[in-house]
Amino acid sequence: MDTNTPLLNIRTIKPRDYDELAALMNLVFKDVGGAWPQMTIMDLIHQFPDGQICIEDNGKIIGAALTIKVEYNRFSLPHIYTDIINEQNIIQHQANGDALYGLDVFVHPDYRGLRLGRRLYDARKELCRSKNLKAILAGGRIPEYHKVADEHSVIEYLEKVKRKELYDPILSFQLANDFDVKRLMQHYLPEDEKSCGYATLLEWNNVFYEEETPSILDVDKTEVRLGIVQWQMRKMVSVDDLIDQAEFFISSLSNYQADFALLPEFFNAPLMGLKPNHNSVDAIRFLSEFTDEIKQRFSQLAVTYNINIIAGSMPLLEEGHLYNVSYLLHRDGSIDEQYKLHITPHEKRDWVIDGGEKVQVFETDAGRVGILVCYDAEFPELGRMLAEQGVQIIFVPFWTDTKNGYLRVRLCAQARAIENECYVAIGGSVGNLPRVDNVDIQYAQSAVFSPADIYFPHDAIIAEASPNTEMIIFADVELDKLKYLNTEGSVTNLRHRRLDLYGQFTKAAIE
Known part of the structure; x- marks a missing residue:
């Protein structure tokens, strides 16, 4: 030489x-x-x-x-x-x-x-x-x-x-x-x-290998735009009032070609103020009476504005049991639902809400997504179950009243992004509802998180809102980067799991 x-x-x-x-x-x-x-x-x-x-x-x-x-x-x-x-x-x-x-x-x-x-x-x-x-x-x-x-x-x-x-x-x-x-x-x-x-x-x-597709319409989308509504709680006088406010934001997100719109947990809570003298249990059941109408009207918005909507969450009364349900309204008109699985002490004590039984990944025209409603994001098992089903984006609609409550959701959401090699978007509400029992104040700073590696922002934060301010934020996420991470990352969490020690519990739960 x-x-x-x-x-x-x-x-x-x-x-x-x-x-x-x-x-x-x-x-x-x-x-x-x-x-x-x-x-x-x-x-x-x-x-x-x-x-x-x-x-x-x-x-x-x-x-x-x-x-x-x-x-x-x-x-x-x-x-x-x-x-x-x-x-x-x-x-x-x-x-x-x-x-x-x-x-x-x-x-x-x-x-x-x-x-x-x-x-x-x-x-x-x-x-x-x-x-x-x-x-x-x-x-x-x-x-x-x-x-x-x-x-x-x-x-x-x-x-x-x-x-x-x-x-x-x-x-x-x-x-x-x-x-x-x-x-x-x-x-x-x-x-x-x-x-x-x-x-x-x-x-x-080659993790980027794609089978030959007969039409450009069959090609998987690789860059996805997420839109999050940091929703302000305010007095509302009717369902129409709520829908008008939501449509304003959804229209704005659509104008910027967002693929998804995320709203917060219990974003429809202002409607409880239509009968302010109810006790907590009656008030949440009164709110559940609007859920089906709101779901259907949001589905129309998804089709009209060509955007997939994660309609935060709403109470649903089924056979005498009350659940907290998030709806995914696809822009093709189809509807999926994810029940909140882990119910907070407050929800059990004041509203008598029950938890759902299943977590799943939903196929959309812009990637494979999962939904963890607020408290669910604090349980790593659920994120791992979604990862085993190939999730690429996890949406977390949340409602927290204090900063420490918010930080639990945020920090756990960031952990879910890292350990499961996916993107996580969190969306919460701000403002106050003085006429509504148990939903009086809110604290939120909505954000989109990535895994922590060289392919992503140095702090693993793609976008975040100003705290406690009504606004919308956008984040472009590249799904191909997840493939690079999974095979060539500095660390590859999913590939290095000790399945001989703990690999069966999530698989069994999914089955």
């Missing part, structure tokens, strides 16, 4: 590069046959030019990655080397394949330690994403196995390499580059005496 600072360039391999490439292969692969014939390399360049990548230093090739396309369903199963390159050194490239197959990655010995292999792998991953392919597959040699074959079975060897008790130059490198060992293959390359004929089938999944 030149003692001067390398001047590196990454590019595709050209036919004129063969002599230089062959010399490098002879140097690196002298124990397994050296360079491939010129015909084979030319065939690779001709059939799949984008898949042949090299790194050069001041014009000299010092590393390369050779790649073909294959059918995933075939080569994710056991196979041997000659299924990829036959006895006549003809490459089995499949132009219509849906996965990449890594043939070789090699770097000049003098340049090892500069993480050039990682650059080549990153280029392969980018190629996989750009061509919308399912995965990268590779048959990986284990060249250090022969040294310990008398002491350890090959399965034991793989486990020790994973645990870094042993080092294998190929397998250790592959594991460090986010590849998983899918299976062990025997007789993959019989002449590979150092690997004792074994190889690992390695796989890196």
Whole structure:
């Protein structure tokens, strides 16, 4: 290696590069046959030019990655080397394949330690994403196995390499580059005496892979705009008064092309003031009489303004039991509901409210969403149950009267975003209702939180309202970033769960 600072360039391999490439292969692969014939390399360049990548230093090739396309369903199963390159050194490239197959990655010995292999792998991953392919597959040699074959079975060897008790130059490198060992293959390359004929089938999944869609309307939305109404409680004289106020905000959110509008828990509480002399139990049941009408009229607003509405929550009387229910009014006219599951001491004592029995994820035209009503956000089990159903955005309509009550909701919502690798939006109410028993004051600072990693704001806060001020806020959330986080984040909470210790309780609860 030149003692001067390398001047590196990454590019595709050209036919004129063969002599230089062959010399490098002879140097690196002298124990397994050296360079491939010129015909084979030319065939690779001709059939799949984008898949042949090299790194050069001041014009000299010092590393390369050779790649073909294959059918995933075939080569994710056991196979041997000659299924990829036959006895006549003809490459089995499949132009219509849906996965990449890594043939070789090699770097000049003098340049090892500069993480050039990682650059080549990153280029392969980018190629996989750009061509919308399912995965990268590779048959990986284990060249250090022969040294310990008398002491350890090959399965034991793989486990020790994973645990870094042993080092294998190929397998250790592959594991460090986010590849998983899918299976062990025997007789993959019989002449590979150092690997004792074994190889690992390695796989890196492209989390952005999308099946071919017949229409642009079937493409999943990747950037979603959230709108939150920080709602001020005020005297209202009728349901029409409430709907007019709500429509003002929903119209405003729609004008800014928001995909969702979130209102607070019990946003319709001012209607209890229409009969101010009721006691607490009678007042909340009186309020429940308006729920069905409000739900239907909000559904009309969702369709009219082309926006999905999370209508905070409202009391619902069913078969003599009172529940606190949040409604998701889709802009296509469909309606979903999420019952509040954990009931606060206040709700039980003063309003005699019962809790629901199920938490679920709702499919929308702008992502998979869940709803945790206020107190529910303070229970991590519910967020994890939503995560196991693939939630991307959790909405938390809340009502709190004091700042410490608000902070419980806020801090727990931030924890749910981090531990479940999703976005969380919280929306509350402000102001006061002096004529309504038990709903007299409010404190809120609505916000949208993200996971805490390099893909997101440094404080994991995407947007937040001014405290105790009626207003609307917007936040654009990128669903693709959640995929990056899940596979390539600084930490990957969901992937690193100890399911052997605690993995069954949420699954059982969902079922």
